[in-house]
Amino acid sequence: MASASADPVEPVRPARVTGIDKIERRRVALAESALKTLGELGYARTSLREIANNSEFTHGVVHYYFRDKIDLISYCVRYYKTKCAQRYDEVVETAASADELAVGFLAKLTQTLVEETPMHRLWYDLRAQSMFEEQLRDDVTAIDQLLEQMIWRILTRYADLVDGTPTVDAPTAYALIDGLFEQAVVGYAAAPDQVPTQLTDRVSQILPKLITT
Template sequence: MDKSTKNLIICFRFVHNSSNLTADQGSRRKPQQHFMSEQLDQMNKIETKLEARSRRKSEKRELKRRELAKSTAMALSTLGYVNTSLRDIAEQSGNALGTLHYYFEDRVDLITFTVALYKRAFLDELRTAAEGSESIEDVINNLSAGLSHGVTYHADEHKLWFDIRNQAAFDPAFEQSISEIEGEIIDVFSKVERHYFPGRSAATLDYTAVDGLFRYIMQSKEAKHRDFDANSRLFREMLGFLWLN
């Protein structure tokens, strides 16, 4: 709801409350109260409609931001972060430069949103795999499948993640976002630990080991590392080594 509408409602309620204090105690009071009550009901309905309209507008804006993020990911996977400006993103994605400026404050805002969008979708897959398992063997199998799916079929999106994560070492603008996402990934391993290995506290080490394997597969030029089943086996071996030995 915009500021002017909020002010209008506040003013109306102020007048309504004031009228209740100053109205005659006689026969005029009840009709006036009834009239003001009707008016207040109408204003409440208007407020509800305006809030719904504002919510729909916000949802449409979020959908547009997500749409632009998808185009941005494609552009960045081709050009890389360092060599890509907002103008490059606009040209590669087929969007007007002004559109990007309207929905995002700057290049950092756009790229941070894009990386978070894709990485959190990946995170949801890992959480589902870990939390929907009934044994540690199931956890290993399901997590391995989720990791393999990401690196096999969505390598370009993950290249963007590693690109921006490296950039965070030089650009503080990315530090918080990268730290938050990594913290959420480590939390997946922590939950597995708490459930199956009480007292163990090596989630960060587990994450870095799996992260290293993930990056190795992603960057490999070998044909076998484009195979889902082969990649799943590698992750199962890694997780089995970490959790079953």
């Protein structure tokens, strides 16, 4: 039994949430709510009001946290693609062989193609729109760089596992893999039973050719 003179134990206080943290949490919640609508309707057909009508948030709340449609859509795609890029990190860190890395990478690539096609359609739509909407360009460039770095981590790890070196630079590797993935996203609606296997076969063919041993 503790003595009466023992110092009282102060209760653990929860970490304070700053105003900035609260705003960012709400923006994330809005983004997660908006992504489904954006993926279904695409860039051109989506408005802040349409997003609010398909979520639990009012139009006023959506407009409070995002100044316009471009601000919201850019945030949503950046948020989604950041999570998407990070999902491959475990494969890179845990693969013990080149074959294991390739299998893990391709499994996640086809999984996201099948399960999240609308989000990828939205990204490619947004990237195309950035040629005409200057306000989109900085965000699109940042997302492209994020995805390029993700592909480069996979390729350089693959090279390490076969004691080789990449035969191309990071932008080229990204353009090749992303081009095959975009082609799969476009074709998936017409041939959902065939396209995932085609994507796996094509990336499997090109990946070893990007390495010299």
